[in-house]
Amino acid sequence: MTQLKAPREGYSEALIRLGERYKEMVVLDADCAKSNMTNLFKDKFPDRFFNIGISECDLVGTAAGFAVGGKIPFANAYANFLTGRAFDQMRIVVCYANNNVKIVGHNAGTSAAQEGATHLPLEDISLMRTLPRMTVIVPADSLEMEKAVEAVFQHEGPVYLRVGKLPVPVVTKPEDPFVIGKANLYQEGSDVTIISTGIMLSEVFKAAEELKQRGVSAEVIHVHTIKPIDKETILKSAAKTGRVVTVEEHSIIGGLGSAVSEVLSEHQPTPMRRVGTQDRFGVSGKMNELLDFFGLRAANIVNAVEELLEPVTAQ
Amino acid sequence: MNTSVQTKKEEELMAFTAEKLAHYTEFTKKIRRHIVKMTHKAGSGHPGGSLSATELLTVLFFEHMNVDPKNPRWEERDCFFLSKGHCTPVYYSVLAEKGFFPVEELMTFRNVDGRLHGHPCSEHCPGVDISSGSLGQGLSVANGVAMAAKLDGKSRRSYVMIGDGELQEGQVWEAAMTTPHYGLDNVCAIIDWNKIQLDDYVENVKGLADLAGKWKSFGWHVIEIDGHNLNEVDDAFREAKATKGKPTAILAHTIKGKGISFMENTHKWHGLAPNDEELDIALKELV
Numbered sequence: 001m002t003q004l005k006a007p008r009e010g011y012s013e014a015l016i017r018l019g020e021r022y023k024e025m026v027v028l029d030a031d032c033a034k035s036n037m038t039n040l041f042k043d044k045f046p047d048r049f050f051n052i053g054i055s056e057c058d059l060v061g062t063a064a065g066f067a068v069g070g071k072i073p074f075a076n077a078y079a080n081f082l083t084g085r086a087f088d089q090m091r092i093v094v095c096y097a098n099n100n101v102k103i104v105g106h107n108a109g110t111s112a113a114q115e116g117a118t119h120l121p122l123e124d125i126s127l128m129r130t131l132p133r134m135t136v137i138v139p140a141d142s143l144e145m146e147k148a149v150e151a152v153f154q155h156e157g158p159v160y161l162r163v164g165k166l167p168v169p170v171v172t173k174p175e176d177p178f179v180i181g182k183a184n185l186y187q188e189g190s191d192v193t194i195i196s197t198g199i200m201l202s203e204v205f206k207a208a209e210e211l212k213q214r215g216v217s218a219e220v221i222h223v224h225t226i227k228p229i230d231k232e233t234i235l236k237s238a239a240k241t242g243r244v245v246t247v248e249e250h251s252i253i254g255g256l257g258s259a260v261s262e263v264l265s266e267h268q269p270t271p272m273r274r275v276g277t278q279d280r281f282g283v284s285g286k287m288n289e290l291l292d293f294f295g296l297r298a299a300n301i302v303n304a305v306e307e308l309l310e311p312v313t314a315q
Numbered sequence: 316m317n318t319s320v321q322t323k324k325e326e327e328l329m330a331f332t333a334e335k336l337a338h339y340t341e342f343t344k345k346i347r348r349h350i351v352k353m354t355h356k357a358g359s360g361h362p363g364g365s366l367s368a369t370e371l372l373t374v375l376f377f378e379h380m381n382v383d384p385k386n387p388r389w390e391e392r393d394c395f396f397l398s399k400g401h402c403t404p405v406y407y408s409v410l411a412e413k414g415f416f417p418v419e420e421l422m423t424f425r426n427v428d429g430r431l432h433g434h435p436c437s438e439h440c441p442g443v444d445i446s447s448g449s450l451g452q453g454l455s456v457a458n459g460v461a462m463a464a465k466l467d468g469k470s471r472r473s474y475v476m477i478g479d480g481e482l483q484e485g486q487v488w489e490a491a492m493t494t495p496h497y498g499l500d501n502v503c504a505i506i507d508w509n510k511i512q513l514d515d516y517v518e519n520v521k522g523l524a525d526l527a528g529k530w531k532s533f534g535w536h537v538i539e540i541d542g543h544n545l546n547e548v549d550d551a552f553r554e555a556k557a558t559k560g561k562p563t564a565i566l567a568h569t570i571k572g573k574g575i576s577f578m579e580n581t582h583k584w585h586g587l588a589p590n591d592e593e594l595d596i597a598l599k600e601l602v
Binding site for chain 1: 446454457458463464473486
């Protein structure tokens with residue numbers, strides 16, 4: 001039985017481990033410490049935790065100041081409010097000023113669940129991807145999240161890290177590597193390349209299994225770093241299979257699907273399909289219901305693959 | 316949190332000696348000459364709000380800021396953030412005179428291959444502590460540095476200059492709540508209150524009402540001064556340093572375009588460079 005664990009738990013545990021080792025680490029939150037589980041860091045290191053209040057722009061600006069003051073700040077808030085409201089602050093005092101600030105967007109994707117459309121961040125990756133110097137990281141599960149936090153801390157420069165709230169299957173292994181900018185190849189195949197990011201990896205594994213039953217050999221690549229994207233791995237796999245399906249718990253506009261299509265269309269145009277949320281807002285619902293609602297299931301991935309496999313003349 | 320306020324009595328504040336006063340009176344004219352010359356050369360830029368901030372920035376950098384021009388990133392330095400980032404003509408002039416880069420470089424202002432961009436860039440320009448240009452962000456950054464300094468037990472101070480029109484940006488007030496909440500008496504906000512913004516008088520665009528009352532009610536120690544009076548400016552920075560338990564806001568009444576007759580008190584010179592003829596007149600007035 002696959003273990004279920006919330007990515008935010010892995011985030012919080014890693015934060016505390018790093019906090020023990022590195023005194024220059026400080027954590028800021030915008031009145032969501034309980035929900036973001038940064039309150040556990042606060043309990044352990046009260047002098048290095050700062051609740052800036054319900055003010056995301058001030059949060060990001062203050063974090064930039066901490067970086068100028070020689071600290072390594074992790075600025076936490078709900079992903080949509082953080083990336084939407086404080087975009088300009090990230091653009092000017094974080095990225096343009098090249099400050100070593102870690103931006104952590106919580107409640108990501110469908111994990112905001114019943115809060116409804118206002119709270120469902122489906123555009124945050126797109127926004128963060130456009131900022132020069134910003135590294136964008138979207139881990140698959142709690143275990144990969146722990147590795148990601150360590151890598152993010154060690155990385156010199158601005159990073160956006162996307163963290164989900166609700167439990168999802170832990171599908172990566174302790175021995176899997178995590179190198180920023182390097183995609184992980186999970187399964188070799190010859191008919192189609194399925195590229196996923198974030199928590200969709202578990203659905204991709206299910207889809208690959210289903211495709212195998214149907215005699216389709218899928219190559220599975222997990223892209224935890226959407227920016228800088230691992231062009232080499234993507235191009236190599238696309239050259240081998242000739243078909244690409246991207247899968248993300250985020251809008252297909254500007255997210256992983258866009259990033260991969262940019263790489264492919266510039267270097268070797270390849271037929272592709274993008275599984276993700278369409279150009280629309282969300283609704284209230286349980287996370288599982290939302291994954292169905294948005295069409296983010298293994299069955300949707302299988303359908304996208306089968307569309308690509310149909311002979312060109314039949315399309 | 317310690318909210319007790321200790322301020323020095325006025326008689327304890329040290330006025331400039333006649334010699335020093337004469338020096339800075341001449342020196343600020345020199346800064347103003349740089350401002351009009353560099354905007355003229357560039358063919359664009361923001362002289363109005365630079366001329367209003369001249370005494371404030373001169374006295375701050377030459378009398379109060381603990382910085383090392385030879386080591387701009389010195390970890391013990393005081394920080395300054397030009398939140399009204401468009402006023403680079405005065406900022407660069409003061410940084411150059413302080414020794415962060417050659418004075419001749421001022422004539423490369425806004426050049427594509429130079430490092431003195433239209434708005435300050437901390438990556439390229441020595442002495443600039445943060446990039447700015449999008450209004451409203453400086454105080455948050457000043458708070459962050461001040462919090463880091465408190466955490467490390469360092470005595471470094473954090474200064475930020477905010478325009479009066481800029482106070483219409485909501486983030487300023489988010490940050491103004493943060494500063495006293497964390498007892499950041501190492502933060503000093505300077506409001507260049509020249510009464511004019513890009514389009515019109517501030518009062519005609521979106522008025523500030525009781526500005527001193529606003530800062531006081533947010534928990535700040537407020538000092539209201541004539542921002543062109545060198546003694547008052549110097550005293551204000553001393554009082555800010557001596558004020559413990561809460562941050563200080565210096566509300567400096569200034570004149571936009573100060574020092575050049577045809578630039579004074581008009582929004583026309585917010586973001587306009589003088590032509591050849593206007594430069595000649597300006598330089599004559601600044602002798």
